[in-house]
Amino acid sequence: MPPLVRLYVRTAFVYFVAGFLLLALMALDGWLEFSRWLGAAYLSQLHLLVVGWITQLSIGVAYWMFPRFLKEDNPRPRGSDTLAWVVYICLNAGLVLRLAAEPFYRMTGHSWLAALVALSGVLQAVAAVGFGLLIWARIRPLE
Amino acid sequence: MPTMTRAYIKASILYLILGAVLGALLLINGWLPLGSAVYYVKPAHVQFLIVGWLTQLILGVAWWLFPPMAFRLRGQDYPHGQAQRGSEPLFWVTFALLNAGVLLRALGEPLHARTGSGFFGGLIALSSLCLLAAAITLVVNMWARVRELGRGKT
Numbered sequence: 001m002p003p004l005v006r007l008y009v010r011t012a013f014v015y016f017v018a019g020f021l022l023l024a025l026m027a028l029d030g031w032l033e034f035s036r037w038l039g040a041a042y043l044s045q046l047h048l049l050v051v052g053w054i055t056q057l058s059i060g061v062a063y064w065m066f067p068r069f070l071k072e073d074n075p076r077p078r079g080s081d082t083l084a085w086v087v088y089i090c091l092n093a094g095l096v097l098r099l100a101a102e103p104f105y106r107m108t109g110h111s112w113l114a115a116l117v118a119l120s121g122v123l124q125a126v127a128a129v130g131f132g133l134l135i136w137a138r139i140r141p142l143e
Numbered sequence: 144m145p146t147m148t149r150a151y152i153k154a155s156i157l158y159l160i161l162g163a164v165l166g167a168l169l170l171i172n173g174w175l176p177l178g179s180a181v182y183y184v185k186p187a188h189v190q191f192l193i194v195g196w197l198t199q200l201i202l203g204v205a206w207w208l209f210p211p212m213a214f215r216l217r218g219q220d221y222p223h224g225q226a227q228r229g230s231e232p233l234f235w236v237t238f239a240l241l242n243a244g245v246l247l248r249a250l251g252e253p254l255h256a257r258t259g260s261g262f263f264g265g266l267i268a269l270s271s272l273c274l275l276a277a278a279i280t281l282v283v284n285m286w287a288r289v290r291e292l293g294r295g296k297t
Contacts, residue, residue, distance in 0.1 A: 050192065055159075058200055067144055105173070114174035121170030128163035132156045139149050
């Protein structure tokens, strides 16, 4: 398993734990009501699991296991390392930014927080497009 | 990677991009209002990412990597090529039903919410039936491949 794939998978594991930790805290909060932040973090928590965990794991495993390029076609068997890093950074920057900004935006309604949340969406969309570009040519028959 | 798998995975990546772009539009709309129509894309965002992207990717990879059928136990010759994976036409039917279900729902939900028309309510019901039929045809086709590896084993 190449280093970047390990990073994708381990980061996905972290979101997996973080997503269910937040879920547990939100359940406790529904009972004890100790944090307004947790009540406002519902959508971010959902995205930690759907994007941070399942989608990131899928991207990492696809980057690892999909048919590699032949040496004569591309010197990099898995495609551009730079693009794979861009996808990783944009995906995770988008997720963390959303988790940091969205609950406070829901609590306060500040416009600059809305701008950060919008930026987090753009970063994740860039990651999706980047992944499409990275993997598309590797969706091919095995040689 | 078989043809069917390539079709499933390429479609799933298109849904990932579409779903992420719709999600970005929803978030941008919270900062810079883009119009009331943006609110109606939320069901499409969810459908594209959960069914179109994740589910379809999983099905495509399962078709590729699950153990082949164990025909010998039924007294049949061991098939070669795609026949080892089950019925390819049935897997195409699953593909068509799954994508029809996703697209009809993505279209029907916002139009129904906006107009309240019974016709679009019918489209949503039809999309659910398509997704149900996709799930049933997939399970019928793949059930026998969920087994221990090895040609003679079940």
